[in-house]
Amino acid sequence: MAVQPHDQRSAVAQEKAAVLREALPWITRFHGQTVVIKYGGNAMVDEELKRSFAADVALLHFVGLRPVIVHGGGPQIGQLAAQMGLTSRFVGGLRVTDAAMMDVVRMALLGQVNPEVVGLVQDAGAPSVGVAGTDAGLLQVRPAVGPEGEDLGFVGEVEHVDTSYLTELLEGEFLPVVATVGRDAGGVERNVNADLAAGAIAAALGASKFVCLTDVPGLYQDFGRDEQSLMSEVSVKQLQHMLAADELHAGMRPKIRSIVDAVRGGVPQAHILDGRVLHAVLIEIFTDEGVGTMVTTGGETLRDAFEERAADQVRGLASGGVA
Numbered sequence: 001m002a003v004q005p006h007d008q009r010s011a012v013a014q015e016k017a018a019v020l021r022e023a024l025p026w027i028t029r030f031h032g033q034t035v036v037i038k039y040g041g042n043a044m045v046d047e048e049l050k051r052s053f054a055a056d057v058a059l060l061h062f063v064g065l066r067p068v069i070v071h072g073g074g075p076q077i078g079q080l081a082a083q084m085g086l087t088s089r090f091v092g093g094l095r096v097t098d099a100a101m102m103d104v105v106r107m108a109l110l111g112q113v114n115p116e117v118v119g120l121v122q123d124a125g126a127p128s129v130g131v132a133g134t135d136a137g138l139l140q141v142r143p144a145v146g147p148e149g150e151d152l153g154f155v156g157e158v159e160h161v162d163t164s165y166l167t168e169l170l171e172g173e174f175l176p177v178v179a180t181v182g183r184d185a186g187g188v189e190r191n192v193n194a195d196l197a198a199g200a201i202a203a204a205l206g207a208s209k210f211v212c213l214t215d216v217p218g219l220y221q222d223f224g225r226d227e228q229s230l231m232s233e234v235s236v237k238q239l240q241h242m243l244a245a246d247e248l249h250a251g252m253r254p255k256i257r258s259i260v261d262a263v264r265g266g267v268p269q270a271h272i273l274d275g276r277v278l279h280a281v282l283i284e285i286f287t288d289e290g291v292g293t294m295v296t297t298g299g300e301t302l303r304d305a306f307e308e309r310a311a312d313q314v315r316g317l318a319s320g321g322v323a
Contacts, residue, residue, distance in 0.1 A: 022286070022287055022288060026285060026286045026287070027063050027064065027286065030064075030065050030208060030209070030285065031063070031064040031065065032064060032065075032066065033065060033066065033207075033208035033209070034065075034066045034067075034068060034170065034205050034206065034207040034208060035060065035065050035066065035067050035068070035207060035208065035209045035210075035211065035285070036067075036068045036070060036198055036201055036202035036205065036207045036209070036210050036211070036262075036267075037057065037067060037068070037069050037070070037198075037211045037213065037281060038070050038071075038072075038194060038195055038198035038199075038210075038211065038212045038213060038255075038258070039053065039069050039070065039071040039117070039213055039275075040071060040072045040073075040074065040194055040195075040213060040214075040275070041074075041075075041213060041214055041215040041275045041276075042215050042275060042276050043213055043275030043276065044071070044073070044075065044076070044113070045075050045076075046276075048278075049275065049276065049278065050116075050120055051120060051124075052278050052279065053120075053275070053281070054117070054120035054121045054123065054124045055124040056279055056281050056282050057069060057121060057124075057126070057175065057281070058121055058124035058125050058126035058175070059282065060281070060282075060285070061126045061173075061175050062125070062126065065285075066170045067175055068166060068170070068175075068176050068178065068201065068205065068207075069117060069121075069175070069176070069177045069178065070178045070180065070194060070197055070198035070201055071109075071113055071114070071117055071177065071178070071179060071180070071194060072109070072113075072180060072193070072194025072195070073105075073108045073109045073112070073113040073179075073194075074095075076108040076109075076112055076113055077095070077101075077104055077105055077108040077109070080104050080107060080108050080112075081101060081104045084100075084104060086100055086101060086104060088101075090251075091146035091147070091150045091152060092146045092147040092150075092253060092254075093193075093251050093252070093253045093254045094144065094146065094152055094155055094193055094254065095152075095155070095191065095193075096150075096152050096153055096155070097152065097153045097154045097155050097190075097191040098153045098154065099153075099154065101153070101154075101191075102153075102154040102189065102190075102191060105181065105191045106181065106189070109132075109179040109180070109181060110132055110179055110181065113179065114130045114132070114177060114179040115130060117130075117177045118130045118177050121175055121177065126175050127173065127174050127175060128174065128175045128176075128177055129169055129174045129175070129176055129177070130177050130179070131165065131166070131169070131176050131177065131178045131179070132178075132179050132181055133178060133179065133180050133181045133182040133183075133192060133197065134181055134182065134183045134189060135165060136162060136164060136165035137162040137183070138161065138162055138163075138165060138166065138178070138182075139156070139158055139161060139180065139181070139182030139183070139192055139197060139200075140158070140159050140160040140161070140162065140182065140183065140184075140185075141156030141157055141158055141159055141182035141183065141184050141190050141192055142156065142157050142159050142184055142185070143155070143156065143157070143184065143190070144156055144157035144190075154188070154189070154190045154191055155190060155191050155192070155193075156182045156183075156184060156190030156191065156192045157192075157196070158182065158192060158196060158197055158200040161200050161201055161203075161204035161205075163201075163204045163205050166178075166201070166205060167205070178197070178201065180192040180193070180194045180197040180198075182197070193254045195212060195254040195255045195257070195258040196254050196257060196258045196261070197258075198210070198212065198258055198262075199257070199258030199259060199260075199261045199262035199265075200258075200261060200262075200265075202262045202265075202267050203261065203262050203264075203265025203266055203267055204265075206266065206267075207262075207267050208267075208268060208269065209267070209268075209269040209270070209271070209285070210258075210259065210262045210263075210267045210269070210270045210271070211270075211271050211273055211281060211284065212255050212258065212259060212270070212271065212272050212273070213273055213274075213275030213280070213281075214252075214255065214272055214273070214274060214275060215274070215275065215276060216274060217230055217274045217291075217292065218230050218231065218232070218272050218273070218274065218291075218292040218293035219231050219234055219252070219256070219272050219293040230293070231293050232292075232293060232294065233293065233294050233295075233296050234293055234294075234295060234296065235295070235296045236260055236263050236264070236295060236296070239256050239259065239260050239295070240260060242256065243256060243257065243260070255272065259272070259295055263295055269294075269295075270294075270295040271284055271292055271293065271294055271295070272292050272293040272295075273291055273292035274291065274292055277291065280292070
């Protein structure tokens with residue numbers, strides 16, 4: 001076995017120590033806080049990315065954060081549907097779901113994706129539990145329609161999130177993995193867009209951070225035309241304008257809607273990250289650099305607002321007040 005010179009080994013050790021030291025303030029800040037991560041895209045099909053993501057989320061758990069994974073299964077649903085001779089059709093970024101497609105959704109999400117993600121997280125060492133949106137009334141939905149009132153079949157729009165089961169799991173130090181199938185008032189199971197479900201869950205849990213993994217580096221001002229128009233920060237007001245003006249790629253609309261809903265629901269930090277980048281979630285949470293697109297409230301970033309609120313709480317405790 002080759003032996004590294006002492007100076008080289010020392011330099012490598014110093015680099016590792018610097019990384020840990022940089023992460024410490026962020027670990028301290030988010031200790032005990034809930035982080036909702038919408039897991040999807042290429043990160044769900046590439047074997048290296050799948051294992052890396054599971055290990056990263058397990059690390060979040062072990063350093064004291066409370067991660068919740070919410071997943072869809074677009075690639076898996078599409079592949080299984082094709083094998084069964086069914087054609088996938090989308091309206092406004094939402095999958096039109098008839099009875100046959102709903103069977104495919106159940107098989108893909110509950111029978112394939114959810115058990116796989118749970119297994120990967122458990123293999124990484126974290127106690128993980130698979131959860132369906134129909135469990136304990138978690139995702140209560142109504143029939144959804146397209147942007148122009150189109151009939152989407154068995155697609156559900158989240159009306160209410162009952163967090164009691166997720167809270168019980170988190171307090172028991174389990175890591176929930178949520179498959180986004182919901183149930184309406186008539187007891188009918190419906191396919192719920194994973195982005196929209198994740199945003200609703202983040203708001204209902206009072207999460208400190210909502211992370212949405214995508215297959216692009218972030219949100220573009222002019223996607224597909226100007227690769228230099230990647231937006232490192234964007235305000236909620238800008239996002240609402242882009243939605244209203246129909247300036248977004250159809251597949252991005254549910255993601256942006258989910259982030260707007262989460263932030264308006266009280267989540268102080270939201271991020272769009274490239275799930276194809278190894279350790280993107282760790283880089284965003286535990287380093288000063290950050291990646292992707294950060295959502296802002298306007299003049300100040302949500303991170304600034306969060307830090308100021310935390311500082312106010314510390315000052316209040318120091319003066320004998322109640323935070």
